[in-house]
Amino acid sequence: MPTAQLFGAGLEQAVNRLLALDPDTPQALRPLQGKRLSLDVRELPWRITLAFSDRVDVQMGNDDSDADASVTLSLAIAPTLRDNRQLTQLIKAGELSVEGDLQVVQQVSQLARELDIDWEEVVARHTGDVVAHTVFRQARQVGQRIQEGVQRWQRTISNAALEEKPVAAHPLAVAHFSDQVDCLRSDSERLAARLAQLENQLNDKA
Amino acid sequence: MTDKTAVDNEQTHFGFKQVDKDRKAAMVADVFHSVAAKYDVMNDLMSMGIHRLWKRFTIDCSGVRPGQTVLDLAGGTGDLTAKFSRLVGEKGTVVLADINDAMLKVGREKLRNLGVVGNVQYVQANAEELPFPDNHFDLITIAFGLRNVTDKDKALASMYRILKPGGRLLVLEFSKPEHDWLNKVYDMYSFHILPKMGQLVANDAESYQYLAESIRMHPDQETLKGMMEAVGFEQTSYHNLTGGIVALHRGFKF
Numbered sequence: 001m002p003t004a005q006l007f008g009a010g011l012e013q014a015v016n017r018l019l020a021l022d023p024d025t026p027q028a029l030r031p032l033q034g035k036r037l038s039l040d041v042r043e044l045p046w047r048i049t050l051a052f053s054d055r056v057d058v059q060m061g062n063d064d065s066d067a068d069a070s071v072t073l074s075l076a077i078a079p080t081l082r083d084n085r086q087l088t089q090l091i092k093a094g095e096l097s098v099e100g101d102l103q104v105v106q107q108v109s110q111l112a113r114e115l116d117i118d119w120e121e122v123v124a125r126h127t128g129d130v131v132a133h134t135v136f137r138q139a140r141q142v143g144q145r146i147q148e149g150v151q152r153w154q155r156t157i158s159n160a161a162l163e164e165k166p167v168a169a170h171p172l173a174v175a176h177f178s179d180q181v182d183c184l185r186s187d188s189e190r191l192a193a194r195l196a197q198l199e200n201q202l203n204d205k206a
Numbered sequence: 207m208t209d210k211t212a213v214d215n216e217q218t219h220f221g222f223k224q225v226d227k228d229r230k231a232a233m234v235a236d237v238f239h240s241v242a243a244k245y246d247v248m249n250d251l252m253s254m255g256i257h258r259l260w261k262r263f264t265i266d267c268s269g270v271r272p273g274q275t276v277l278d279l280a281g282g283t284g285d286l287t288a289k290f291s292r293l294v295g296e297k298g299t300v301v302l303a304d305i306n307d308a309m310l311k312v313g314r315e316k317l318r319n320l321g322v323v324g325n326v327q328y329v330q331a332n333a334e335e336l337p338f339p340d341n342h343f344d345l346i347t348i349a350f351g352l353r354n355v356t357d358k359d360k361a362l363a364s365m366y367r368i369l370k371p372g373g374r375l376l377v378l379e380f381s382k383p384e385h386d387w388l389n390k391v392y393d394m395y396s397f398h399i400l401p402k403m404g405q406l407v408a409n410d411a412e413s414y415q416y417l418a419e420s421i422r423m424h425p426d427q428e429t430l431k432g433m434m435e436a437v438g439f440e441q442t443s444y445h446n447l448t449g450g451i452v453a454l455h456r457g458f459k460f
C-alpha cells in the first residue's frame with residue numbers, strides 16, 4: 001500500500017473539505033493560482049507539496065519539484081503559522097526556515113487565518129436549524145463562562161503573585177478557583193443533560 | 207512468457223485466446239464499449255479503491271509543472287487528466303487520448319461535471335500511431351492501457367517520437383507480484399472473484415475475464431523495462447506497488 005499517497009489523499013480531502021465550508025474560498029485562493037508550496041515537516045518522512053488552483057492538490061515525496069517556496073518546520077509550530085506577525089519571529093528563532101517567495105508563504109498563512117467557517121450552519125445542515133442554534137447558543141455560553149473563569153483566575157494569580165512574591169497561589173485564590181471549577185462543572189453537566197433531552201426529542205420526532 | 211514469444215506474425219492474443227492481429231483492436235474496443243458506463247464503479251470495486259492511490263503515485267512521480275503539455279494516453283474516463291489539468295494550469299494543456307469514443311465520452315462528461323474545462327483536449331487515437339507532431343509533450347502517461355495495445359513496441363516507439371527531449375514517460379500497469387503466495391491469492395481473485403463481480407455489477411463476466419487474462423499475458427517488470435530501452439528510452443526504472451500487482455515504469459527521452 002503506498003502509504004505516502006494514502007496520507008496525501010487524506011490530507012487533500014481534509015483541506016479541500018475545510019476550504020469548501022467557507023464561501024469566500026474561491027476569492028481567497030485567487031492570488032495563489034498556479035503557485036506551489038513545499039513543506040518539509042520534521043516529523044514526517046516525505047516532502048509535501050501543495051499546488052494551488054481553484055482547490056488544493058497535495059503531492060507527496062516530489063523531490064524534483066521547483067516549488068515557488070519551500071518551508072521547513074516541525075509540527076509543534078504549525079498552528080502558529082496562521083499568525084503572519086509570528087512568521088518573522090519564528091524564522092529568527094530558527095524554528096522555521098523559508099526559501100523562495102516569502103509572499104506565497106504569507107498568502108497561505110492568510111488563507112488559513114481568514115478561513116471563516118460558520119460551524120453553526122454546517123451542523124444545521126445535518127441536524128436542522130433549531131437543534132444547531134440551541135446547541136451553539138449553549139456552547140457559546142459555556143465557552144464564555146470558561147473564558148471569564150480563566151480571566152478571573154489569571155487576575156487572581158497575578159495579584160497574588162504581586163502581593164506575596166512567591167509564585168505559589170494564595171490559598172484563598174485556590175479556594176476561589178475550585179469554587180469556579182465546581183460552578184463550571186455543574187454548568188457543563190446541565191448542558192449535557194440538555195443535549196440528551198434534545199436528542200430524545202429529536203428521536204421521538206424521527 | 208512475454209509477448210514476443212507468444213505472438214507470431216498474423217496472430218496475437220486476446221486474453222488467453224489467439225486471434226488475428228487486425229481483429230484485436232476491434233475486440234478490445236468491444237470490451238471497453240461494454241464496460242464504459244460502469245467503468246469507474248468497477249475500478250473502485252475491483253481494486254478496493256487502491257487504484258486511486260496507484261494513480262496518485264503516478265502523478266507524484268510526474269514532476270509536472272504549470273504551463274506544461276501532457277498526454278494522458280488510453281486515458282479512458284480521465285482520472286489522471288482531471289488532476290493534470292489543475293497542475294498544468296491555464297497556460298498548460300492536457301490531451302486525453304483514447305482509442306474508444308465511448309470511454310472518451312464518459313470521460314468528457316465526468317470532467318465537465320467536475321468543472322475541468324479550458325485546458326483539456328479530447329482526441330480519439332490509437333497508441334500505435336499517435337497523431338501528434340514530433341517532440342511535442344513534456345509528459346506522457348499511460349495507465350492500465352498498454353496491456354490492451356496490440357503492438358506494444360510500436361506504441362512505445364510512437365510515444366518516444368512525440369515526447370520532447372527531456373520529457374518523461376510513465377507506464378502504470380498490472381505486473382508480476384513479487385511473492386509466490388501473493389501470486390496465488392491474486393490468481394484466485396482475478397480468475398474467480400473478478401469475473402463474478404463483473405457479472406453482478408456490470409452484467410458482463412466475459413469482459414472481466416478478458417481483463418484478468420490480459421493482465422496475466424502482460425510483460426513482467428524487467429521485460430517491459432527492456433522494451434522501453436529498445437525503442438530509445440533512457441534512465442528507465444520501475445517501482446513496484448502493492449507487492450508488484452502493479453508497477454510504475456519510468457523512462458526519459460534525452
Ligand SMILES: C[S@@+](CC[C@H](N)C(=O)[O-])C[C@H]1O[C@@H](n2cnc3c(N)ncnc32)[C@H](O)[C@@H]1O
Binds near residue numbers: 283
Ligand atoms: C483499463 S482502461 C484505463 C483507463 C484510465 N487510464 C484509467 O486508468 O482509469 C484502458 C483504456 O485503454 C484504451 N485503449 C485500448 N487500446 C488502446 C489503443 N491501442 N490506443 C489507445 N487507447 C487504447 C481503452 O479504450 C480503455 O479506455
